[in-house]
Amino acid sequence: MSNFFDKVYVVVQQIPKGMVMNYGTVAMIAGSPRCARQVGYALHVNPDPDTIPCHRVVMKDGGLSAAFAFGGAAEHRLRLEAEGVTFKGDNVDMKKHLVCISIK
DNA sequence: GGCGTGACTTATA
DNA sequence: ATATAAGCCACGC
Numbered sequence: 001m002s003n004f005f006d007k008v009y010v011v012v013q014q015i016p017k018g019m020v021m022n023y024g025t026v027a028m029i030a031g032s033p034r035c036a037r038q039v040g041y042a043l044h045v046n047p048d049p050d051t052i053p054c055h056r057v058v059m060k061d062g063g064l065s066a067a068f069a070f071g072g073a074a075e076h077r078l079r080l081e082a083e084g085v086t087f088k089g090d091n092v093d094m095k096k097h098l099v100c101i102s103i104k
Numbered sequence: 105g106g107c108g109t110g111a112c113t114t115a116t117a
Numbered sequence: 118a119t120a121t122a123a124g125c126c127a128c129g130c
Contacts, residue, residue, distance in 0.1 A: 004127055023112055027126090038127045040111030045128090054111080065111035 004030050008042040015056040018084035020092050021099045022060045029101060044069055055079040062091035062098065 001010060007030035015021050023036035030039065043054045046069065055076045058064055064076045077087060086093045 027112085032126065034113085034125050035127060036112035037110050037125075038112090041109085041128070042111090044111055046111095057111080059112065067111050069111070 004032055004035060004038055005042040005045070007031060008039050009048065009052055012043070012052050012054065012057055015053060015099060018080075018097060019099045020056050020058045020062070020080065020085060020094065020097050021101075022058060022094075024060055025099065025101060026057060040065055040067075053079075058092055058094075062088065062094040 001007065004027075008026055011026050011029045012021075023039045024033065026039045027033055027035040032038070039057065043052060043057060044067075046052060046054065049070070054068070054070050055064075064073050068076055070076065073090075080092060080097075081087065085097045088095075092098070
């Protein structure tokens with residue numbers, strides 16, 4: 001809970017069900033707005049896949065990463081739809097499910 | 105402190 | 118609009 005990585009894990013776990021967050025937003029909340037890549041890397045090591053809903057973390061476009069180490073975009077989509085998230089083409093409907101948290 | 109790596113983001117063509 | 122390039126910063130060694 002001190003490193004950026006650990007912070008990312010916490011933030012992702014704090015994402016409400018049926019909502020998604022961008023890597024950049026997670027990075028911002030984690031304390032480093034420019035470390036969106038590290039967010040993905042943090043989930044890549046994914047120490048707690050059972051407690052870290054990586055599928056709720058998407059790119060700023062609402063799309064999932066090309067290297068999702070979880071089950072693929074198909075699994076991602078199913079997971080979010082199972083939580084009530086709607087899709088816009090191949091991406092999440094961020095207009096409705098994108099979590100807008102400020103740095104406050 | 106340096107080097108390599110990377111699930112992103114932004115800019116330019 | 119898509120494709121490609123560069124920048125970015127933190128982790129691990």
